[in-house]
Amino acid sequence: MSAIIQACLGCETLLFPARLFCPRCGQEDFAPFSAEHGIVEQTTRLAGGTVLATLAIEGGPRVIARLTGGDAAPGQRLPLTNDPNAASGVHAYIPVHPNVNEDKP
Amino acid sequence: MTVSIIGTGQSPYTRHPAPGTDTAQVIARAVRNALADAGLEPADVDGFAVSSFTLGPDHAIDLAWRMGLRLTWLMQDTNGGASAGGMLQHAVRAIEAGDARVIVLAAGDLMDAAAFSRLVARYNRATEDHLAPLPMNGPNALFAMLTTRQMEALGLSREDYGRIAVTQRQWAADNPAAVYRKALTLEEYLDAPTVATPLGRYDCVPPVTGGDAVVLVADRGSGTPRARVLSVRASYNADQQAGDGLATGLRGCARAGWEDAGIGPAEVGLACVYDDYPAMVVAQLADLGVQPPDEDPAGFIERRIATRSLPVNTSGGQLSAGQAGAAAGMHGLVEAARQLMGRAGARQISARHAVVSGYGMVLYRYGACATMSVLEAAA
Numbered sequence A: 001m002s003a004i005i006q007a008c009l010g011c012e013t014l015l016f017p018a019r020l021f022c023p024r025c026g027q028e029d030f031a032p033f034s035a036e037h038g039i040v041e042q043t044t045r046l047a048g049g050t051v052l053a054t055l056a057i058e059g060g061p062r063v064i065a066r067l068t069g070g071d072a073a074p075g076q077r078l079p080l081t082n083d084p085n086a087a088s089g090v091h092a093y094i095p096v097h098p099n100v101n102e103d104k105p
Numbered sequence B: 001m002t003v004s005i006i007g008t009g010q011s012p013y014t015r016h017p018a019p020g021t022d023t024a025q026v027i028a029r030a031v032r033n034a035l036a037d038a039g040l041e042p043a044d045v046d047g048f049a050v051s052s053f054t055l056g057p058d059h060a061i062d063l064a065w066r067m068g069l070r071l072t073w074l075m076q077d078t079n080g081g082a083s084a085g086g087m088l089q090h091a092v093r094a095i096e097a098g099d100a101r102v103i104v105l106a107a108g109d110l111m112d113a114a115a116f117s118r119l120v121a122r123y124n125r126a127t128e129d130h131l132a133p134l135p136m137n138g139p140n141a142l143f144a145m146l147t148t149r150q151m152e153a154l155g156l157s158r159e160d161y162g163r164i165a166v167t168q169r170q171w172a173a174d175n176p177a178a179v180y181r182k183a184l185t186l187e188e189y190l191d192a193p194t195v196a197t198p199l200g201r202y203d204c205v206p207p208v209t210g211g212d213a214v215v216l217v218a219d220r221g222s223g224t225p226r227a228r229v230l231s232v233r234a235s236y237n238a239d240q241q242a243g244d245g246l247a248t249g250l251r252g253c254a255r256a257g258w259e260d261a262g263i264g265p266a267e268v269g270l271a272c273v274y275d276d277y278p279a280m281v282v283a284q285l286a287d288l289g290v291q292p293p294d295e296d297p298a299g300f301i302e303r304r305i306a307t308r309s310l311p312v313n314t315s316g317g318q319l320s321a322g323q324a325g326a327a328a329g330m331h332g333l334v335e336a337a338r339q340l341m342g343r344a345g346a347r348q349i350s351a352r353h354a355v356v357s358g359y360g361m362v363l364y365r366y367g368a369c370a371t372m373s374v375l376e377a378a379a
């Protein structure tokens, strides 16, 4: 289980959402990168019961996700997924286009 | 050369626009009222700028045509809550450069439930691809998590944010143009239905239909009540969305903004800061230096904001007056100019200097645009 983010081929900076130029080194060559886990930083429970979270990907960006399969507390390490119907257990679901690199020729 | 605001106008804010209301009419009403306030006619205008989320398929030139304006300077700004400062920055330079002599800045939106849903679902590509499908309908959840971060960083409680909302409602009681004017108690604030923890109903702005406009001219000298523009600064994408959102772009431009103005943050008698959420009032007052860096934020709210010894968002702000789409960015500029021109009615304060900030355009996790301007009363 993992979620696709973007890695700069020039300096290895991990990015999400996808950029056109790398904000660190200015290059424009990227590859998809599978991020497997994120650390929950904050959560918020919406009026309808949905729980959204901010997670920090190790060595990478912070992402916004919906928790599926249960609740989680700040500090907890969760598997990331691009599948809203992930298998059992608590996951952090990150919606994404099938190809985060689609601007690349 | 100094550039001054000599007129302000609004199109009445309403939660429930009459059937058939359209964005262009709403903006035109604000323009008409601002020109009347300045004692000018449409034929006097040679510069026009507009910001709106719902003007399409029309653009600035279509509006200019439909209002009969013949222009030598025209612009359209897309930066929502920061658009007023952006337009003001360009307009001041345009007048100084001689590109135009009388510029109207306007913003407005038809923001009923359907328009709001369309706007937040396709706000930008990142939202469309990565937030709306979560599902997330609008920025409340993002600012809920930002508020949690700020509570932890600054030791603030729900009560502290409540004091900001309650005080702005006190100001709104004396603003006939605010959509919510009935007194709000701290208990009502705390007991309100939850929107997204820790935010309740009164932490979130009510979307309204409405418009705002100001008229700018080169300073005419004495005889005309006016709000002189002492400085305008802007910051876009200061941190690449890689931070915690607790600092706005104002933190990087405040020093230059005060230097240009020739005064310091302690000298302002009015702060109109972009209040999409109480946490952003806290963040912007700190970034501008209006909240002294050595002062405890909770104490500052209690001693200065809640007592109204420092007037903040005297119109009631967006939290009480309403958020009229892109006009939300113009709201504080109109209020500050009205106060400095002595045209604020029952809520009139005596202030010589005001600071106005804009904030907006959530790219993914928080707003990426910020503007500040310092104004001075003259007559």
Ligand SMILES: [Zn+2]
Residues within 6 Å of the ligand: A008, A009, A010, A011, A012, A013, A022, A023, A024, A025, A026, A027
């Ligand atoms: Zn790079």
